[in-house]
Amino acid sequence: MAEEQPKVEAAQEGGEQEQVIDPWSVSGGADGRIDYNKLLEQFGCSKLTEDLVARVEKLTGKPAHPFLKRGIFFAHRDLQEILDCYEKGIPFYLYTGRGPSSEALHLGHLVPFMFTKYLQDAFGVPLVIQLTDDEKSLWRGLDIDEARRLARENAKDIIACGFDVSKTFIFSDFEFVGGAFYRNIIRIQRCVTMNQVRGIFGFSMEDNIGKIAFPAVQAAPSFPDCFPHMFGTRKDIRCLIPCAIDQDPYFRMTRDVAPRIGHQKPALIESKFFPALQGESGKMSASDTTSAIFVNDTPAQIKDKINKYAFSGGGATVEEHRAKGANLAVDVPWKYLNFFMEDDNKLARIGEEYGSGRMLTGEIKKELITVLTDMVSRHQRARAQVTDEVVDAFMAVRPMNVV
């Protein structure tokens, strides 16, 4: 990263106790006090000078807040650029927040809000206030509903500081970031450590933090209360997940978590993989169009791909094939027919004929081309009926009487 990133851990210099400052703990140096100049240096912030305070007064035409004049707000990054903006009439907005960990604020909690209220008044700017109820749930293990309740209680204290309702948006993460769904994500994330996702998913220290957290996003829909417009708050509605077996790690994790967050384990029904045209060990890939049939392929493309690329378990020569038959265990047309041919009897007959060598590779491929061309064209007709309005109808979050 471009900006300097000091380590959080206390450096031990000559055995002397070093101050440690991070979002969760504050401890002073050897004398128990905090050396703010050292902090400025360590963090790389700028000192808030008297000149800047004077400029604030000049620009706003209002006296600086006592917190400014007395050095209580003492450091900054790019405040001068904000003032430049303000001077030029380019808008800015304020953002502050609160982690609602207790019923009532204490005075220390009020400090940023009092100061923010001054800034809002002085500059006449909009303000967003984030209540990180999710953070408190992650770090302190607060029950989610309790964290949400505390956020509302804290909001009352914050509002009491006098903010301008026409320019202030207060939000709780649990309410605004994503409702019931996001709440479940957080519930799940609380149950899974980095070590565990490393074990389950092979994450490394170089993976981005979104990846590391993502298994919870995939896990959450296993729980019905992610979908209040469908299931209300019911927890007695069990989930069954049909998927290919490579998705199993996600749901092993999900199932382990489920009872710990008061949910039933989702059930699974898992498939083998649909093989690539080149065979089971090949990789079917959307970027390699020769490895798969696509639902927008033309009949000519389907025919061409199957004839050219579909791996055959047939004999090397017609004579050998007639003598030994096809190896069904590796034959792609046979596997594909097993997925998509509807007629059981016909399928069994083909297996017998082809396996024994009476049917040739070209013949089974012809059967497959017929089956797939028919299936793909049916799909294409159906898709043509799907307008944007239909998509909207499916994707709308809407009251649904489904249970």
Added chain:
Amino acid sequence: MAEEQPKVEAAQEGGEQEQVIDPWSVSGGADGRIDYNKLLEQFGCSKLTEDLVARVEKLTGKPAHPFLKRGIFFAHRDLQEILDCYEKGIPFYLYTGRGPSSEALHLGHLVPFMFTKYLQDAFGVPLVIQLTDDEKSLWRGLDIDEARRLARENAKDIIACGFDVSKTFIFSDFEFVGGAFYRNIIRIQRCVTMNQVRGIFGFSMEDNIGKIAFPAVQAAPSFPDCFPHMFGTRKDIRCLIPCAIDQDPYFRMTRDVAPRIGHQKPALIESKFFPALQGESGKMSASDTTSAIFVNDTPAQIKDKINKYAFSGGGATVEEHRAKGANLAVDVPWKYLNFFMEDDNKLARIGEEYGSGRMLTGEIKKELITVLTDMVSRHQRARAQVTDEVVDAFMAVRPMNVV
């Protein structure tokens, strides 16, 4: 975790190539093929037996899907319990999904949807389909708007499989999990690795994955397009963050990320800490009510706490105090007055009197009690005016002409 969690990494047994199956890669064993029985054993799933298939047919009164009869869906977890539920009339629902990485689906992609359609029809149950456009954005680096577009395109293909619109909810993570805000979270998470958050925040392998991802949630409000109801899609609205300096690590990270996601760096204005009653090295804590004054404290409590607990920099005896004066650098009443006393002149006078020893500890505490009692009672009156309706008015996501 209670359930077995096999490692993803390929185990090397006697130098033989082991199969590796996880959500991102599939590679067979030495012969290039996949040993599904081994997978069953390794993952700890159950084999889907003919008995179970027969029971599905009996319960639904419908022929089993060819994928079932032919062993294409071959493994499960708790399918029998789902069937028990169904038999008893206890509802369940289906959940499947798709990571929209390409314009059109291939046939392999259709397999779970075709099977899910059969299950929906056979059991008459609701279905949720998750389009993990966020995952594709995290893993493949797809542009977020492109991932959302692909999700809609893929939804058309999925709908074309014939799902019952009255019982099916299709959603994209980016749309449903949390809109503009969640999208910014993901953008930020993409820019930060586990190694980086370990460096910045001191995360360990035992921290939960929600914590690891959380810095992005705190970072996101720094960008105006998290708040479309306030700022539309404007990116030219700069952000200023007033906060205590211990929050700096979050915003160092945010500022590093900002230009990489097309945003301006948020500016900061950072405060010293508000000290505990016991002094700067004490920890002010909501669970230790003697460490802080709360906004719901009574005048008697305020008076009692300050007199009992506020750390004094005054002399040990009156004589010593008169002779040497108070040590303002460690005196809590003095620090508190610096935060909250409005009258500059009076404050300066108190500093002089107390610092020189002419004013006694009891006297400065008395001044502080007056200031805080007054401030707290003003706060309490203001808070009493904040009804739930007022909270709602602040917290509503609503059109706001703020810039």
